[in-house]
Amino acid sequence: MTDTAAPPDALPVDKVIVRFAGDSGDGMQLTGDRFTSASALFGNDLATLPEYPAEIRAPAGTLAGVSAFQVQISDHDIMTPGDAPDVLVAMNPAALKSDLHMLVPGGTLIVNADAFEERNLAKAGYEQNPLEGSDLDAYRLITAPMTSLTKEVCKDLGVKPRDAERSKNFFALGLVSWMYSRPTEPTMEWIDAKFAGRDLIIAANKAAYNAGHAFGETAELGHQRVVVPAAPQQPGTYTNINGNTALAWGLVAAGELSGLPVFLGSYPITPATDILHELSKHKSFGVTTFQAEDEIAAVGSALGASYGGYLGVTTTSGPGVALKSETISLAVSLELPLVIVDIQRGGPSTGLPTKTEAADLLMAMYGRHGEAPLPIVASRTPADCFDVAIEAARIALTYNTPVILLSDGYLANGSEPWRLPEVDSLTPIPVEFATEFNHTDADGEPEFWPFLRDENLVRPLALPGTPNLMHRIGGIEKQDGSGNVSYSTENHAHMVAVRSERIAAIEVPDVEVVGHPEADVLVLGWGSTWGAITGGVRRLTNAGYKVAQVHLTHLNPFPKNLGEVLARHKKVLVPEMNLGHLARMVRAEYLVDAQAIGKVTGQPFTAGEIEQVALGALDD
Template sequence: MTSTEERSTDIREVDRIVVRFAGDSGDGMQLTGDRFASASALFGNDLATLPEFPAEIRAPAGTLAGVSAFQIQISDHDIHTQGDAPTVLVTMNPAAMKSDLPKLEPGGTVIVNTDAFEDRNLAKAGYDANPIEDGTLDGYTVITAPMTELTKEVCKDIGVKPRDAERSKNFFALGLVSWLYSRPTEPTMQWIREKFAGKDLVIAANEAAFKAGHAFGETAELSASRLTVRPAHLPAGTYTNINGNTALSWGLVAASQKAGIPIFLGSYPITPASDILHELAKHKNFGVRTLQAEDEIAAVGSALGASYGGHLGITTTSGPGVALKGETLGLAVSLELPLVIVDIQRGGPSTGLPTKTEAADLMMARYGRHGEAPLPIVSANSPSDCFDAAFEAVRIALRYRTPVILLSDGYLANGTEPWRLPDVDSLPDIPVEFASGPNALNEDGEDVFWPYVRNDDLARPWAIPGTAGLTHRIGGIEKEDGTGNISYNPENHGRMVALRDERIKLVAESYPATEIEGDADGDVLLLGWGSTWGAITGATGRLQRAGHRVAHVHLRNLYPFPNDLGEILQRFEKVIVPEMNLGQLSAMVRAEYLIDAQVISKVTGQPFTTGELVTRIEEMLR
């Protein structure tokens, strides 16, 4: 230990810290992590978070099944993931230690609420002996605090009952961690006052617990463990800390504003998509109508009905919901109306892992309807990127008059990162044109309106009810090219199938050139999609520093593929596709381009870490 570190005023600077808060579902770990993230964001760090919680609202207290955790990486430079191994682990009970200690990096710091380590909890977690005392923690820096008792103690003076006071112990933990890592305290205090406005005792208890935790750090001679991370050098601008579902909701609102037509959201609650329904329901002053439908099918059906009427029809769900909506998506393909279907993917099949992430719905999005029913697929790369992805999905839906599937996942939905806010004036307008008059001549040479006459994009007119002279009937039965009348003619069906295929392929002409990160003329291409972006970006950098010539392409548009993708793939000796499924994009790429794309799979309900990707890629390059 150097002399400077002995002085309590000295704080060691590091370029990043990964903190993991772990406790029982009832311990408030998500809130604690979220507050730590917000304070760090306001302090100016770059950060990325990963909330992990069980599907049960209250899993049996104290058990491994009930452990809820929140991991955050804060740094003084641009980062893309929540970090691999935590450098600091906060454990509020034995179960949290049992499940999460193996994740901690060697020599890392463990912060323990010792009050929770009594016999009953130890037994529930499967410990025969107390890990604080039996050498389990050897090799780690251990900070112990009787958080529950100390919280009760400070709350006693302000008249809070011990049982209620106990609930504030997570603020003790937050206070302690905030002191250790020099987080500003005022944002948290202010947040407590706003969040619990009107509940003076709760405010007092939480503030007291927070201050007690902070003071505990100062008085317990923990200075040696004190670290700080300077603000990151991020591009100039105004930032906010955002999660994927909020960014996605705002992207939809922004696109609606830029298109000049209001949103109608039909949605049925489902994890991890419900927060989009909650967010959009708040924005009625933007003309957003939300319907909590009776089921997934009604959710998409009502959205399609709204689109037919000239509104921006949207439905939000997760994989099980997309499966239920399949028939209506086929109808939307046949009706050629704009529609946005948001799939926040989760572990499957069936109920699967509702609160864990996975990206295994790509094949369903691409092929999951009967008949030849192509539709464009857009995917988001990071929490803040959900804004741009949503905007892109709406752009395609409105311009090409087609249903579009937007893929996000549970990791993006709940994870947060700082987002440099766009200038709203710089967002492009999305032109919308409704049909207003006849567009064809009938056999008698009269002006008539035919619903399936196409423009240069091969899109049919959007002729909304209420427009005189354009009355027409459409339906799911095959239509005659042009007139839209029912037709069972064999040649006509072949032509319509080909037209529906061709018109969706035309969407690729509206994409910008594909961006290649890293060594564009390198040997290895890492091809990714969705939330693997952060881990692959990190891995690309590390592999380059290790001397590999590696490039990274991350696809925004998964169908149709960009027109330049085939040529890019041909340039590389090796194409590797890391994805959170058994190889869906890699299979699609192999089929489309006849190249030997190799998959790196991970289907554990957890995102890739940069480290594991680097290891697995280096194995493949050996």
């Protein structure tokens, strides 16, 4: 926490949702990120939702080019970036047009008045300037000539007008920071560090920020300045983390916990690429990153590295998983450890690469040829990606199997405060490779059988380089035990059964029921819907309704107590960012009348949506 105290006249509020929206080139992601960081350091709980177009530079000023960043900050534990923003910052007409409908009635609307000129209005499809009519009367409108004021303060610094214009997002940041009593120092320090060596840019950005701050102070805004006090948090050291960074760190941690070097084979794909970027930085942990020629080589190289004794990992999104599926099946057949990370996005095909969706669950479960079962885990929050990455590696290395980890674009780019774990508290992942013969042949000679299983049906791994244990493995069906090629039909049926049983027998923790244990309505979820479901269920519980919640990390195998838990509740609702994948799975597995609640708009559920759906089920 910084020493910047909120002004004594600031009105405390328990939460606020701010949405920064502008053109792709306006720096909205950076602005939102800075506001978030300052709030995190201030001690708020928070959740973020960055939304940006698929095009790197969509035509400036158009609706297609709008980039937005929504953040909720609060003085209490929150789960989501909020249902509807209290404040919308619109840097141009297109941003106003595309995002105004989200703003709560009576909400605060801050616009860059300079951008509302004829050309931009036309590009956004406005026939008249909305700032001039009565269309915006329902909101508290603050118009600030951000571009011209920024240029004005930069003039004396010797900054060229074009460069000065680029700093206008810091004006917006300064203004909103004043309104919500955010500390200034962290942003100043960040500007110094980020633009080190480029003094004019540092000066321009700081001047713009200060001008925005001063605008708030001096203009007759007619607004009470407010503050969102710090949220009570468990004692500890916190950092603000997004899902992809947490996931990358979890993989580094898994390497440390298992004593195996990490090998990442990857091919760039939105929204997974940042994991490749992050892991590329961590060579000092012995992490090898390989940017392969394609998705298939990415997973192939990772499997090759696993065969050599590394923790092999590949990271991708849905289209990449489709390309990797044949190699994943090979990993199922070879019974080698492998972690496949799928950062889901809107599909099919290229779909909505920068928008979130969670419609790869059935592909993860069934999207392979032959009977090819494998374990699936899913993360529920950005910080949870750390733990789930370790869990995926634990299962892969303990049971010698490929594991699919499902995250999504919302978790990947969203961030939250994370209480850092003590490294000593993380559970080691014991790994043992075979070094001795394990069988005797007909002549009494010792030999190595690569498919002689232990009590968990797990086969031994003898790494190349190990004396005497030379053996061959391959995708052709193998004789159980010896591992030799076998076309025996009986053996194949046996191997199919063993591969199925050994995955089904993987130990996973039981689910915990949150809320009322005897509730009529149970909301079952997986993945990033956790925040919205938790928020919605909490609202109903606080209002006295009997509702319960179960959220799955392990999607295959299911926790052993899941069937019994589902049977206890009259209605099971399954909100998912797809058309009912988990709902289908539990219906098939447990014969329960689970109702799918799908959302495929490229945006996460809100707590309010979950609340309404559950309320409807309670009323029935």
